[in-house]
Amino acid sequence: MTDPMKTPEKNLQVEESQEKNNVVNANVNNQASPFLTGGRLRSATIALCLCIWLANLEVTIVSTSLVSITDELRSFSRSSWIILAYLLTYTCLLIIWAKLSDIFGRKLSIVSSMTLFTVFSVGCGAAQTTTQLIVCRAFQGIGGSGAYSLTVVIFFEMVPKAKYALYTSLVSTVFALSLLLGPLIGGAINDNTTWRWVFLLNAPAGAIAIGLLLLTIPNNFPRHNQPSEENKKFLQLFAKSSLQRLDLFGTFMLLAASMLFVASLQTVGINHSWSSATFLAMVIISCALWIFFFCWECYITGKNDVIEPVFPWRFLKNRIWIGTLVHSFLAGISFTVPVVEIPLRFQAVYGTSPLKAGISLLPFAICTSVGTISAAMMASRLKTPPVFIMLVGTALQVVGFALLSTIPITESIWKGQYGYEVLSGLGMGANAGLLVVITPYVVEKRDQQAVAMGSIVQLRMMGGAIGLAVATCILNSYTQSNLSAVLSPDQLHAVLEQAGAIQSLQPAMQETVISVFAKAFAIQFRVLIGTSAAQYLMILLMWQTKLLRVA
Template sequence: MMAEASDTLKNLSHSSSKEGEPSVEAQFVEESAGATSREHESRQSYLKGFRLSLCLFLTNIEIPIVTTALVSITNDLGAFDRASWVISAYLLGYVSVLIIFSKLSDVFGRKLTLLAVVLIFAIFSGACGASQTIEQLIVFRAFQGVGGAGTNSLATVILIELVPSEKYAKYTSAVSLVYSLSLLLGPILGGAISQYATWRWIFLINVPSAVAAAVVLFLTIPNGFPYHGVPRHERPNGGHTLSRASLRRIDYIGTTLLLLSTLSIVAALEEAGLRFPWKSAYVITLLIIAGVGWTVFLLWERRVTLHAKVQEPVFPWRFVQSRVWVGMLLTVFFLGAPFFATNFQLPQRLQIVNGLSPTDAGVRVIPFTLAAPLGSVLAPIVCKVGKVPPIYLVIFAAVVQVIGFSLISTLPYSKTPIAAQYGYEIIAGFGCGINITLLILMTPFSVQARDKGAITQFRVMGGAIGLAIVTAVFNSLVRGQLGGQLSSAELNALLTSPATITTFPPDVQETIRVKFADGYALQAKVLAGLAAGQIPASLLMWQGKQIMV
């Protein structure tokens, strides 16, 4: 019976096929083979995505893992007053090369460039761990940021090239999960390592991890990616990536002007009210350089965009000509400030004002670091499943941030954190997380593929400048309020190493902690104002037909 049924099926399949067409059986085999091939290709894409996500994890964890350990690091090096530079230097390194590396990968190839930046990250992580002075640490952190920026940029570009646009939402959620783990584990690991070992391991542990990641990438990423399946004569430049024409595409002058302008304004704000008065020649000169630099930068980018035949601008003038894209860049800029600054100031407040250990501080920051990735994961799902235009959630998230940071600014001084603080952290973090993911998710539907890196660059730039602003505000308030109660030597010693608080009489210790709490509350007010800047900026993104993902 089985044999007869088989023969009958074969006869039916042959009789139902027209001459010259494959039989039903042949079609079935062909479709099965195609399905198997697609399944294999999908598995390979997921595996490559997982390996690239490991690189993203290493670079993303560098901010939260260091912020919790900053008090320990600066106490050891005697430079708490320059603690923000340890974060700012990393962010500035990020800003300076984030876009450049994606263009360099067009010249030298994705694989070779990614391996190079991962190794740069490993080398300068080791240098950070070996630093003997705060100046050395700041310089090495900047170069570590260069490696981190390249790794983040290229891993993101390759992930985008691995999947079609209809799967962006799914992959964005997966990458958000990696980002979530880095935010969640970073403060805890940073606190635990600095408390039970030495803060140097925070950087040194990156060396074997990054080297292992480089080896895996070397073995798994095909040579010539993403053109590895294309005949060499059909690839760009005939398969020869390095050429004089390719190198001319890079906007070296624009990159230099961007870095100089950002560095000048960050340096002015970081040092104003601390080492130099606001009216000093140092601060005024840097602010003038920043203003002139930004002006020249914009004029240069306009010239390159309109007249250059080969060179690709860092900030294409088409950004200015698109209301939606201007709104997106401004929104992500105002998002970077509260997000990065909160990761910086919350652990400090918990350690200095509340007297918690680094580990305890890391644990109590979890509400913010968990709520942010939760918002990042849920937002694309709501947009995809509920058919909700992302712009609605972007505006909603900005309002939520304003509420959260405004509530944080009302926190009174107390020896132990009040329970309401954790709720405020959740509100602020959830709002930040929503917009971090949605603005990235909307990018492929708004701009050309070559412009995708601008979103991350502007968020990091906003973080660097925002961190400098809240640092200047904090320094001015604390110095002004404690200047009449402590001698100059005592105040300098306190701002150099907060551990010296315990050397003062109990009543003076109480006063110092109250003034520090006032400084952190003022910072939160500034962050609420910066978060509010996202609302009018996001309204610029409003369109007759909204972007759907």
């Protein structure tokens, strides 16, 4: 028979034992949690937002500084290379940075990429020649590529799934603001001080980001909570078995093929003719590298279990995914060319300041962001099939670019063109945003993270780089062929090297030169009509009997 006097004592012991177990379990759970919390999470968020801001700001901030830069360095015909050098390395290394972080760790990789970005930003600001600036921009792009791709990866590893929606909105907002404010910040800097501060401002901001990353991101993140990872030696990161996973050969061929093709388009019309041996050799080698690249990716996807392909061959067996990738490539052209060429047109044709040229891009930039957010909400909340929204978006793009190609040549700025920017911006934003939203729904589960998302971003940025090269080729070829009979060789060289040289010509000659430049910009937008219309073919390729809807 139980003694009633002992029951409370036993119950008290049981309760104390349960409390101890709860404390132990809570400590175990806290130790096992891979997520960041409290002040560390907030500080890491600030650091990562700063990384993505700086990396993407460099894409557009230079657009309103090109004339000032090339006027000082006397190289207007090579102006697009200042942007392309950054875009090429930024584009081709997005996936490889993500894979490197799997081997060397997120913290070491993102700190290294931000350090590279910051150091070569200072190099850009100190450059004395265009060649020096282009080289530094290329290395700056390597760092920016890592900063962008690794920020996205870390964002979704440091919080639970319940916070994914919040952090997706945060990343999208920072990304949109950096692209939107870039031309304005660049223009304001050029109007008030030297263009060199466009790059030098990255030094203090980059140093702050690096410091916060070192303090807030745990070592061995996101496996910092696992005991086996705590004492992992640094040299173990460079083990042969780990390095063999990298598709270095594929990455090299992708980078080389892209650079050669873009370089061939940049040099034709200025340094070489279309039939020159140099141009043809570059194109042929580029095509050969593309063929070797796809053959290599096919081989390692099917027969090699060690190397992780940068572009898995199984992508080409998915009709909907192929349409999505090519659509992303075309959307990259439709975004990058206007962002660079619209401010350039205002400065060359109307003689506006860099700041006013940046303001001229606002309708396109704002409506691109509005189009992205609106399309995503329609697809997710209203359950509208994305292909329907993309059909409307593509129509807006075609109409907007068609109207931009008909802008009349006037002494003062014609206000109607801002409305044309609104149409093309809304269409561009709708297409670009939905291509990211639908990616997890059209690829295999194993490809939903780094590989698939990296491919979408990489194809979009590559499309922008190649589109900008084509646009520059059109501008250089058209102006040279139509002004050679009007200007002396020295005058033509001065105009191609320095847009400000137009203002030094006689009034009648100025009118002729400005007219030629305006027509060249109009041809660029006619090309965008074609690339935008080609998106219809990709939408048809993505069509299904049971239309895709976003959950």
